[in-house]
Amino acid sequence: DGGITQSPKYLFRKEGQNVTLSCEQNLNHDAMYWYRQDPGQGLRLIYYSQIVNDFQKGDIAEGYSVSREKKESFPLTVTSAQKNPTAFYLCASSMESSGGSQETQYFGPGTRLLVL
Amino acid sequence: QKEVEQDPGPLSVPEGAIVSLNCTYSNSAFQYFMWYRQYSRKGPELLMYTYSSGNKEDGRFTAQVDKSSKYISLFIRDSQPSDSATYLCAMSGWDTDKLIFGTGTRLQVFP
Numbered sequence: 593d594g595g596i597t598q599s600p601k602y603l604f605r606k607e608g609q610n611v612t613l614s615c616e617q618n619l620n621h622d623a624m625y626w627y628r629q630d631p632g633q634g635l636r637l638i639y640y641s642q643i644v645n646d647f648q649k650g651d652i653a654e655g656y657s658v659s660r661e662k663k664e665s666f667p668l669t670v671t672s673a674q675k676n677p678t679a680f681y682l683c684a685s686s687m688e689s690s691g692g693s694q695e696t697q698y699f700g701p702g703t704r705l706l707v708l
Numbered sequence: 709q710k711e712v713e714q715d716p717g718p719l720s721v722p723e724g725a726i727v728s729l730n731c732t733y734s735n736s737a738f739q740y741f742m743w744y745r746q747y748s749r750k751g752p753e754l755l756m757y758t759y760s761s762g763n764k765e766d767g768r769f770t771a772q773v774d775k776s777s778k779y780i781s782l783f784i785r786d787s788q789p790s791d792s793a794t795y796l797c798a799m800s801g802w803d804t805d806k807l808i809f810g811t812g813t814r815l816q817v818f819p
Contacts, residue, residue, distance in 0.1 A: 596751075632716060634796065634811035635752075642805070650806070682751055696742055697798075697807055699751035 714810030
């Protein structure tokens with residue numbers, strides 16, 4: 593059963609703590625993406641990766657870090673430098689980079705991050 | 709001005725109504741257009757994909773693209789309460805390696 597999985601479903605962060613959100617896909621997609629969704633603001637791109645061992649900053653990368661050591665996995669770390677981390681985080685993947693191609697993005701179920 | 713504009717709603721309609729959801733955009737290089745449906749606290753799921761101008765129909769859903777007006781639409785016929793969700797438009801083109809999303813329109817279909 594192919595798809596994108598995200599864990600955990602809910603995550604609580606204490607002040608000053610780094611937390612890592614997991615994203616795994618078994619679709620054999622090259623490109624992976626992390627978005628943040630806040631009420632009334634739509635999806636904002638945090639980081640994306642078009643190939644293993646390479647990634648680029650999106651529109652709101654400050655306070656976040658990523659790695660892409662395996663094709664299937666693209667974890668996102670929310671660092672203590674991110675002062676307003678409460679949001680719904682969505683991971684997505686596509687066969688290739690979405691621009692200039694017909695490859696659409698498929699999303700995971702999301703992780704809701706809350707600050708204690 | 710945002711690259712993609714979408715009315716946030718909420719749009720409230722009775723069951724059986726025809727629903728029209730719209731997005732406008734400013735970048736004339738956009739040529740790939742998508743509609744996603746997102747239920748509350750879930751990830752978006754791809755509904756419709758259209759390349760360049762024209763119409764595409766899938767069951768009760770029809771996507772229209774008018775590149776001359778930089779305007780895209782999603783029509784839902786015979787709307788059902790199960791269609792109640794947020795609908796996001798998204799688009800990309802040759803000059804970007806990212807999808808650009810609208811903010812989403814919240815639709816409520818009441819019995």
